Amino acid sequence: MIDKTCQWERLDRYFADGQTVMIGGFGVPGTPFLLIDALLNSGASGLTLVKNEANEDHMGISKLIETGRARKLITSHLGLNATVIGMMNRGEIEVAFYPQGILAEKIRAGGAGLIGILTDIGIDTILKTEKQIIEVHGRPAIVEPALRGDISLIHAAVADTMGNLIYEKSARNFNPLMATAASRVIAEAERVVPAGELDPDHIHTPAAFVDHVVPIPRLTEEYGVLAHHVV
Amino acid sequence: MSYKEKIARRAAAEIAPGQVVNLGIGIPTIIPRFIEPDFPVVVQSENGILGMGLPTVRGLEDRNLIDAGGSYVSILPGASFFDSALSFALIRGGRLDIAFLGALEVSETGDLANWIIPGKYAPGIGGGMELAQKARRVVVTTTHTTRDGRPKILRECTLPLTAKACVHTIITELAVMAVTPSGLVLRELAEEIGVQEVLEKTGVPLTVPKGTIPVF
Numbered sequence: 001m002i003d004k005t006c007q008w009e010r011l012d013r014y015f016a017d018g019q020t021v022m023i024g025g026f027g028v029p030g031t032p033f034l035l036i037d038a039l040l041n042s043g044a045s046g047l048t049l050v051k052n053e054a055n056e057d058h059m060g061i062s063k064l065i066e067t068g069r070a071r072k073l074i075t076s077h078l079g080l081n082a083t084v085i086g087m088m089n090r091g092e093i094e095v096a097f098y099p100q101g102i103l104a105e106k107i108r109a110g111g112a113g114l115i116g117i118l119t120d121i122g123i124d125t126i127l128k129t130e131k132q133i134i135e136v137h138g139r140p141a142i143v144e145p146a147l148r149g150d151i152s153l154i155h156a157a158v159a160d161t162m163g164n165l166i167y168e169k170s171a172r173n174f175n176p177l178m179a180t181a182a183s184r185v186i187a188e189a190e191r192v193v194p195a196g197e198l199d200p201d202h203i204h205t206p207a208a209f210v211d212h213v214v215p216i217p218r219l220t221e222e223y224g225v226l227a228h229h230v231v
Numbered sequence: 232m233s234y235k236e237k238i239a240r241r242a243a244a245e246i247a248p249g250q251v252v253n254l255g256i257g258i259p260t261i262i263p264r265f266i267e268p269d270f271p272v273v274v275q276s277e278n279g280i281l282g283m284g285l286p287t288v289r290g291l292e293d294r295n296l297i298d299a300g301g302s303y304v305s306i307l308p309g310a311s312f313f314d315s316a317l318s319f320a321l322i323r324g325g326r327l328d329i330a331f332l333g334a335l336e337v338s339e340t341g342d343l344a345n346w347i348i349p350g351k352y353a354p355g356i357g358g359g360m361e362l363a364q365k366a367r368r369v370v371v372t373t374t375h376t377t378r379d380g381r382p383k384i385l386r387e388c389t390l391p392l393t394a395k396a397c398v399h400t401i402i403t404e405l406a407v408m409a410v411t412p413s414g415l416v417l418r419e420l421a422e423e424i425g426v427q428e429v430l431e432k433t434g435v436p437l438t439v440p441k442g443t444i445p446v447f
Contacts, residue, residue: 026278026315029295052315053355056301077357079256080301085354100277100358101319108316121323121361124395157295169295169312170278176314225292229301 001195004163006186006212008038014151014184014212015042018071022107022149022182023051023061024175027080030167031060032155032188033222035214039153040064048072050107050149052100052174054084059222065093074147076100099127102144104177109146111180111209116145152182156205159189160196163210164203172204179205186212190219234404237421238372240265241447242331242402245370246272250328251321253277253362256300258372259331273309275327277358279318282310299358319358323365330366332359334373334401336388339435341398341410343371344390363394375403375432382434384408384415405429407447414438419445 021039025031039047040063047070054073055062064070065084072094078085088095098106105117118141122128132143154175157168165187167175179185187205192215195207232240235258243265246252251273254260263285266272274283277299284305287293292303321327336344343363347353363369376382384401400418401408406429407419416438417429426439 027297027301029297075355077355079354097355099356099360100315101323101361104315104319121364124392126391170280170297171295172312173278173315177316223294225294229303230289230292231286231302
């Protein structure tokens with residue numbers, strides 16, 4: 001039986017300067033905080049990060065950005081991270097914004113072996129500046145190239161030893177898309193079970209997309225409820 | 232009741248039974264307070280939820296269950312979870328009946344600007360452009376004027392657009408207005424607000440129908 005479980009100490013060798021790294025998560029749910037810490041501790045720099053948002057100040061990938069390890073951020077919205085907005089405004093990091101669902105589709109296309117997607121989102125706005133526009137069925141369409149990473153960092157609720165993944169609630173978000181869209185896919189999992197224990201009908205990401213499964217020994221504080229979002 | 236609650240209460244009345252709706256940031260997030268508990272509506276959240284309920288009761292927060300603004304939420308019977316691509320397939324594919332959105336500016340032809348003030352405010356696009364451009368109906372909930380008293384409803388938007396000709400209805404603390412092919416039409420007035428005040432605070436001519444204007 002294939003066993004893709006991997007120790008945290010072995011991750012270092014997979015990180016390198018200049019990589020494009022996709023990171024799952026939408027806010028705290030689905031953000032692989034421990035894998036982000038592993039990337040931080042590896043010392044890799046000049047990174048291009050792809051994530052829906054930059055987490056909140058001093059959390060998750062914000063730590064990579066605040067320590068100057070990211071050259072570029074490809075994202076959708078930074079409304080909850082004033083630190084990264086400040087760095088963007090001062091030119092300390094290059095930021096490329098996409099409509100959230102278009103970012104998702106660019107990643108999906110990258111994972112599906114497609115060259116890109118065609119969309120009319122933003123066709124009447126400043127968003128179309130510097131985009132390639134073609135006509136399809138008599139309508140103008142923006143060409144959005146597919147997006148792939150060197151590495152994807154994924155957070156799963158449950159994995160089996162072969163690499164099948166299950167996500168929980170709103171922690172799914174970008175994780176299953178990014179788990180298809182990189183040359184090396186590393187998933188951290190809250191629980192790892194022997195292959196064969198998961199119902200094949202319940203698996204969200206099939207094992208063939210996943211290269212390494214790293215068991216989370218203990219969820220750190222970052223994974224918890226954020227007090228300032230409690231109403 | 233605050234002006235925001237007044238707007239949200241009136242916005243809730245836009246929802247027909249069985250509709251699928253998305254609530255943008257700001258005033259739209261308080262709309263659920265004004266929906267009867269047994270009213271059949273499905274609330275979608277961009278981060279991959281259909282069937283969202285009220286904010287979580289304090290102490291029962293689930294670390295894996297937030298809305299697109301980061302608040303802890305509950306779910307209702309029949310809810311489902313899905314990934315971000317599917318979430319926006321629902322929005323762009325025509326399955327979203329109403330998007331309630333905030334506004335920096337709205338034009339008389341229904342152009343919406345709500346995502347960027349160049350040089351001042353540029354947090355990114357998020358899901359707003361897709362919601363504005365592809366929801367079957369867009370209802371804008373906003374204050375009638377800016378903080379310094381300038382009209383937000385204009386002949387043409389001065390800020391970069393979110394989407395063109397997308398807004399159907401505008402709900403403010405003063406009035407409800409419809410975007411029609413012949414311009415903006417006053418549909419309702421807020422309690423104790425006169426037509427003259429609305430006309431003065433709107434940056435574009437407003438058609439006032441004959442007869443009594445309903446009050447909300």
